[in-house]
Every structure is written in C-alpha cells, then in structure tokens.
Amino acid sequence: MxxxxxxxxxxxxxxxxxxxxxxxxxxxxxxxxxxxxxxxxxxxxxxxxxxxxxxxxxxxTSADPDGAFDERRPGLDHVAFTVTADDLETWTRRLDELGIAHSGIKHAHYGSGISFRDPDNIALEFFAPPS
CATH class of the missing domain: 3.30.720.120 (Signal recognition particle alu RNA binding heterodimer, srp9/1)
Known part of the structure; x- marks a missing residue:
C-alpha cells in the first residue's frame, strides 16, 4: 500500500x-x-x-502556553513549499516585494531553498529538489 x-x-x-x-x-x-x-x-x-x-x-480558545514557536523544541521544524529551481529567483523577488526577510537562495546536494519566517516566527521554506 x-x-x-x-x-x-x-x-x-x-x-x-x-x-x-x-x-x-x-x-x-x-x-x-x-x-x-x-x-x-x-x-x-x-x-x-x-x-x-x-x-x-x-x-x-484555551490559554496560550508560554514561549514563541521554536523549531528546536519537539514538534514542527518547518514547512516547505515545492518549487522548481527556476522559480527560486522569482520567489526571492516576491519576498523582497512583500518586505519579508529571507535567507536568499541556499544550495545543498539534496536541493536548493529559501528560508523565511511568518509573523509568529514559524519557519517556512521554498524548496527545489535537485534536477
């Protein structure tokens, strides 16, 4: 299955x-x-x-626990959205237009990505697997 x-x-x-x-x-x-x-x-x-x-x-509706999101604690590390390698430059410009701080394009043997965070500091990424 x-x-x-x-x-x-x-x-x-x-x-x-x-x-x-x-x-x-x-x-x-x-x-x-x-x-x-x-x-x-x-x-x-x-x-x-x-x-x-x-x-x-x-x-x-229940009380909020103390502390902001931190991917180093057990739970969510980050959410990655699949893009193509060609899309990474476009997304870099889009994040810049929106005023969203980001890592710029980072390359590794397993793919390339752009890391950024939402208003609650939740880690997000645009990720392009290797071609």
Missing part, C-alpha cells in the same frame, strides 16, 4: 487577522474558509493551494 500524500498543514498563530493578511499576501489568494470549529475549541482560516493542498491558520 502506498503512503498517502499530505492533505493539509495547520499552524497555530497568535494574531489571526494579522497572519491571515500576511499569508494572503504570500499566497496571492484569500482564504476559502474562515470559521469557528464545531466544538468551539478553535477558529480556523484555510487557504487552498495549488495541487489540492490546504494550509490552515488556527487560534485556540
């Missing part, structure tokens, strides 16, 4: 309105869903990305 593809990613944010604006600018699209979850435990805003992937922003 083949392992299933990734259906969606959901990240918890501190300021849903600010993060929604930030991701809408990054994705170049508005969310397709913005609602309180049925149980009332969280609110989610969801973006539909190319290839059928969904990307969600969550806020929770």
């Amino acid at each position: 083949a392992f299933p593809a990734l259906a969606h990613v959901a990240v918890t944010v501190t300021d849903l309105a600010n993060s929604t604006r930030w991701y809408a600018s990054l994705f170049g699209a508005d969310p397709v869903l913005d609602e309180d979850e049925e149980s009332g435990d969280f609110h989610h805003t969801v973006f539909a990305l190319d290839g059928g992937m969904l990307f969600g922003l969550h806020t929770h």
Whole structure:
C-alpha cells in the first residue's frame, strides 16, 4: 500500500487577522474558509493551494502556553513549499516585494531553498529538489 500524500498543514498563530493578511499576501489568494470549529475549541482560516493542498491558520480558545514557536523544541521544524529551481529567483523577488526577510537562495546536494519566517516566527521554506 502506498503512503498517502499530505492533505493539509495547520499552524497555530497568535494574531489571526494579522497572519491571515500576511499569508494572503504570500499566497496571492484569500482564504476559502474562515470559521469557528464545531466544538468551539478553535477558529480556523484555510487557504487552498495549488495541487489540492490546504494550509490552515488556527487560534485556540484555551490559554496560550508560554514561549514563541521554536523549531528546536519537539514538534514542527518547518514547512516547505515545492518549487522548481527556476522559480527560486522569482520567489526571492516576491519576498523582497512583500518586505519579508529571507535567507536568499541556499544550495545543498539534496536541493536548493529559501528560508523565511511568518509573523509568529514559524519557519517556512521554498524548496527545489535537485534536477
């Protein structure tokens, strides 16, 4: 049996309105869903990305734990979006246009990428596998 593809990613944010604006600018699209979850435990805003992937922003009704996101703690390290090597220069310019700090294009034997962070310091990347 083949392992299933990734259906969606959901990240918890501190300021849903600010993060929604930030991701809408990054994705170049508005969310397709913005609602309180049925149980009332969280609110989610969801973006539909190319290839059928969904990307969600969550806020929770329970108290926030202390500390900002840190990929060195157990849990999420980063989220990478697949691009081609030819797309990396375009995404570098797009991040510059949006005023989003980034690493510039970094190359390794396993591929090339651009690292950047969202308003909650969540690590994101545009990643191009080797050709």
